Amino acid sequence: MRCFRPRRAADEVDKLVKRPLVSGDVREGGESSTSQLSRIMRPDDANIMGNVHGGTILKMIEEAGCIIGTRHCNTQNGDRCLAALVRVEKTEFLSPVFIGEVAHVTAEITYTSKHSLEVQVQVMAENILTGAMKLSNKAALWYVPVSLKNVDKIMEVPPIKYASAEQAEEGKKRYEAQKLERLETKTRIKDVVSPPSNPEQHTVGFSQSSLIHLVGPSDCTLHDCVHGGVTMKLMDEVAGIVAARHCNTNIVTASVDVINFHRTIKKGCVVTVTGHLTFVSNKSMEIEVIVDASPLMETEKGKYHAVSAYFIFISLDKYNRTLPVPPLKIEGEEQQRSFEEGKARYLQNKAKRLAEKERQQ
Amino acid sequence: MRCFRPRRAADEVDKLVKRPLVSGDVREGGESSTSQLSRIMRPDDANIMGNVHGGTILKMIEEAGCIIGTRHCNTQNGDRCLAALVRVEKTEFLSPVFIGEVAHVTAEITYTSKHSLEVQVQVMAENILTGAMKLSNKAALWYVPVSLKNVDKIMEVPPIKYASAEQAEEGKKRYEAQKLERLETKTRIKDVVSPPSNPEQHTVGFSQSSLIHLVGPSDCTLHDCVHGGVTMKLMDEVAGIVAARHCNTNIVTASVDVINFHRTIKKGCVVTVTGHLTFVSNKSMEIEVIVDASPLMETEKGKYHAVSAYFIFISLDKYNRTLPVPPLKIEGEEQQRSFEEGKARYLQNKAKRLAEKERQQ
């Protein structure tokens, strides 16, 4: 699951950052460009074992995507706009990042449709003491440009130039696939079930957790909507609490399934993030995280369902080796159904990974 | 004083949170409801021994109270309002909370008068690795709803339903008692003597400022020394306060003179940053900032002088144009000497800038 590639993995960053960072040329040309964020990982970015939270990485990824997307969409005349996150594709955490390492997040626009754009992001972690570089993460995010004057108005996206016709074709396939899926999930919205009082250990109810967060100014972009990255960080935090309650060990995010952002969350909202186990394999836990938002001051509108996603966590010993996970005690038909669905996702992902490995050999 | 109750102490939380976390029903009925905040305690929430600061807990308690109070008071027609804290009853910290534990803050409205409401809050700390739960804290807070349109207007509080007449009666007693006490302190507070030294405006003493900062983990590098950048940020903050006090306008940093770091500052130190005006020209202020550090736990070593520097600030109007700065009233020989030295630095810099300009032409 991990891949430590010392030294020369820096080549990989080099390849990605083949062009100067802050390329002014996108302004005129309209071709795709890259953007990079780097910073040292601090104690507050990590758990007590020193492993940087998946949520910290997700937040940096989204900031890089928002910068490059906003920059790209403001090159034409018309209203000023901000790139708003609408979807994150399945994301895998390939190797743990530690306090003191420097995380380098590189983002590139890889596809544009009329009203949306795809950003691909790569996260490298650099140990500045040993020089070791490792690939921590790859992600793909979809943004739409929202007018600063009118939050309900979606602007047009200037097209990028593709290196080849094939590249454009592949981008279009990804675009069509995610569009279809986003429509589907829009209808599928679930209610949070309240946990039973006094749950038995290793049941779903035992580890179910939720947190409330009052959206403050630092969580928001220029038009007072919560950054997608802030929401993802909260989701990872809750999923982490669920996982730790289930196995009482050091746990880390292994991957995050697709996340769709159907509605933006505004400043002054109270956000409730709830997580519960849906499936447990030998060595991994799947946690469904649901985000509800309700404006504190406007009763009429009431609570609404903002985001949901599946987080996969694994349990580690002190040498960062994977530990077995206690089985999940299922209670009732609904939990059984969720478990079966989770198992199907698990087997599908496993098959995909195997197929990819074989293809690479 | 402490009470570690493993596992089944969770019952206590359960009893309190017997109803769904963010119960929406308050919206219709008007009966009392509960609200809960949970989050993991991070290194920055605690002192260097890992004990979570009482202040961190107090802040969470108030956030929970503010959310439930604001939500309750916005169920009726009328201006939108925010619950503003007016009083916290005596609060005891029953057991220490540590980094990595999850603090659960549960708040409930327990009494409403016409213009105020009482919120009772309970804090449980959960060790998610062992499952141990302990009661850390109980508190009672009083809020009044303040109109968002007019901060001086106190709104009416919708009444809650009490479980019994006795409950209502007891609440009323608490209400009357605190009301009386608040009136008392209000009159007593007027007697508080202002600090004897009340320096004249525009003197050095008038704007002189200092701040104390307790070095936390996020301020430090891997070998537990404060990042130079953290120290410089604190210095700029104090210099900004001095400058703003002197001219009561929007001020910004124009330049910083050489800074030498002769001694490193270690984790757990208390850093005292002091700033005072040394020189004022037509359009700029020079502020000397001195940083002292003293280890909190080792008296022998005592306070030492860590860093000092001169910051130059300018004053801006709302179009970001430079404004004239009020002249500095000098008192005594030492201030006069400092002023002359500052003037020399100012003239030297001005000459340098001119020379550079000429060279470039």
Add this chain to the structure above:
Amino acid sequence: MRCFRPRRAADEVDKLVKRPLVSGDVREGGESSTSQLSRIMRPDDANIMGNVHGGTILKMIEEAGCIIGTRHCNTQNGDRCLAALVRVEKTEFLSPVFIGEVAHVTAEITYTSKHSLEVQVQVMAENILTGAMKLSNKAALWYVPVSLKNVDKIMEVPPIKYASAEQAEEGKKRYEAQKLERLETKTRIKDVVSPPSNPEQHTVGFSQSSLIHLVGPSDCTLHDCVHGGVTMKLMDEVAGIVAARHCNTNIVTASVDVINFHRTIKKGCVVTVTGHLTFVSNKSMEIEVIVDASPLMETEKGKYHAVSAYFIFISLDKYNRTLPVPPLKIEGEEQQRSFEEGKARYLQNKAKRLAEKERQQ
């Protein structure tokens, strides 16, 4: 003083970042390399007028310098080390940076001596909505590599390759000049006179502390008033410093007496929090904390007394057992009166607790 250079100013960044960002080659070659940090400026990075604090920029500059310096010095065999900041040359802020802009900090090693290295840093601010780029800042920092095993051991710096002999010569001149100046200030610093009042240990004056806090957006509610919880957190912080100074041990908050909030504190205020010991029993300390607020921009109103409260702290050993507290040395009648009042509160609380215990049995 300002220099807005739209569009093509990006060339300047391009020139600086001519080589790939995370160049692995420095590891082998030893030639100079660049490092870049970027991030969006948030409300918390700026003052209430939206101008980003100079301190925020200084902190980013130093982080970039620390990364590139540490990376450079760990390319050889020998102890792992961290680059510790020893000096920052005079720094000018050429144009203001605003919330929502992206700050790009680019650092380059420009000179190496046997035991130190010079890093030159450039800060560009990018308005991602308009594409405007401006040079905000240039700085030069000096670092020495400090061994991670032994903080007092300065390591050797691998030499960089210079583009020309002239470049090396100029670097050497800068090196010699700053070395001389640092030695001078080192001797001058010894002359800095300690504050005249040098209170005796265990007196009230010895541990008395105060801090200043400039109210930022994250401290405030939706109507721009400070959250009561934020104020309480600051009060607890000061009380903790007073307690730690008195006993030089690990101290924790045991309880907080009633707090009344008579006046709200608005955004943009400077809050001064002062704490001093009023009473010390065998095993506890009572600290009175007083909060004053003064609006930075409106002189007329002046400072006012906002809140005050008594905090009780206890001292703990490493097993979290209560330790005895050194007695308080009282000076003067006023302190004696405060002490007697504190003692009365202490005895009253003790009696209450006893009564409660008996009732429960």
